[in-house]
Amino acid sequence: MIFDLDGTLVQTEKLKAISYARAAIELCPYDIREEQVIEAFKDVVGLPRREVAQQLVDRFQLQAKARERMSEYGVDTPWQAFIQVRLRHYETMLADPEVIRSHRWPQNLAVLKMARADRYPTGLATMSRCRQAERVLEILDLRHSFDFIASRDDVVRGKPDPEIYELVARELEVGVAESLVLEDSPAGVEAAIGAGMWCIAVTTPFTREGVHKQALLPPEWIVDDAEQVLEVVGQMLEERRLDD
Numbered sequence: 001m002i003f004d005l006d007g008t009l010v011q012t013e014k015l016k017a018i019s020y021a022r023a024a025i026e027l028c029p030y031d032i033r034e035e036q037v038i039e040a041f042k043d044v045v046g047l048p049r050r051e052v053a054q055q056l057v058d059r060f061q062l063q064a065k066a067r068e069r070m071s072e073y074g075v076d077t078p079w080q081a082f083i084q085v086r087l088r089h090y091e092t093m094l095a096d097p098e099v100i101r102s103h104r105w106p107q108n109l110a111v112l113k114m115a116r117a118d119r120y121p122t123g124l125a126t127m128s129r130c131r132q133a134e135r136v137l138e139i140l141d142l143r144h145s146f147d148f149i150a151s152r153d154d155v156v157r158g159k160p161d162p163e164i165y166e167l168v169a170r171e172l173e174v175g176v177a178e179s180l181v182l183e184d185s186p187a188g189v190e191a192a193i194g195a196g197m198w199c200i201a202v203t204t205p206f207t208r209e210g211v212h213k214q215a216l217l218p219p220e221w222i223v224d225d226a227e228q229v230l231e232v233v234g235q236m237l238e239e240r241r242l243d244d
Contacts, residue, residue, distance in 0.1 A: 001115040002168050002197070003146075005126035007045065007184035009112065010136055011103035012128075013206050015093050017041040020056055023086035027065040036060075045206045046185025048127060048158030053079040053086070094132065100139045107226035108202055111182060111233050112145055123168035124149040125181075125191075127158050148172055160187040162195035169195070180236060182229075186210040189217060198236060202229050 007013035021037035040059055044052045057063055057079050066078035066085075073084040093099050115122050123146055126133050130151040137143045148171040155163045169176050181192035181199045185207045192199040193216050201211045202223045211222055221236065223229050 001111075001120045002123040002125055002165060002172075002179055002181045002192075003108070003112060004181070004183045004185070004188050005124055005133055005136065006128055007204050007207060008108055008182055008188075008202065009105055009142070010100060010140065011105060011204070012100075012136065013041075013045055013184070013204060015099070015103065016090060017045075017206065019086050019090035019093065020052070022089040023082060024056065024060055024062060026085055026089075027062050027069075027082070028060065032060055042206045042210065045210070046127065046159055046187030048152065049083060049129075050079065051158075053083045057082050090132075094135055097139045100136055104140060105202075105226065107229050108182060110230055112142075114230065114233070116145060121172040121174055122146050123172050125164045125168050126150070127152045127164075129153055158187075159185075160190035160194065162191045165191055165195040165197060169197070178240075180233075180240075182233075184211075186214045186216075189214065193217075198240065200229070200232055200236060202226055 003009055006016065017038045020041055021034040024032050024037045025034060037056065040056060044055050057066060062082055063078045066081040069081040069085060070076065073081055075081050075084065112122065128151055130153045133151045148168055150164050150168050152158055155167060157163045165181065166176065169179050176196040179197040181197050183189050183192055183199055183201050184204050189199055189201050189211060199217060200221050200223060201217055203211050208224060223232050
């Protein structure tokens, strides 16, 4: 069983959205409102960091202001400077363990606990960089809940490319057709399906519309109420047993 991290086990997508918004406002304090950037983040959630940053830079016309910060951070492009401003805000939030603990997804964590209790091989496939993912896992005491962890640092292509899910399956020595993924974003769902895996999407306010509009999953495998996720996972596991 393979889990996404951001937006699935912990509500870091919300924190990321806020950090992008604060970075944009820092660059253009009189032209941008926080809620505008948070709403725009819904269109890029789950994509690799470069794509998220570039799309937001273009959408809010941040190129000129971000270019002014390039020498400060020793980077070559406006989107990289924007990322550095955003990371400062994000890491400030991550530095407070209570912020992370208060943004856990208890229902999805219950699925992880069930998987461990039932001795399923468990993996993590996150588009976060290794250092940030390790920080979150340490705070939530989840580091030893996974048999293998893959981050953005471990792959060439980010989600929606299936590379990261294929990597985790290989390391777990489990066939892709026998792998069940718990995701939240359209990019993550596309990556899991592209790898040939079973997938359940537990949507969030940031991803709900996109996952439904994407229509890669049958409605019964899209969970809009997280309280139902254990039941839906049980149904999928039973269906797989019947197929076998």
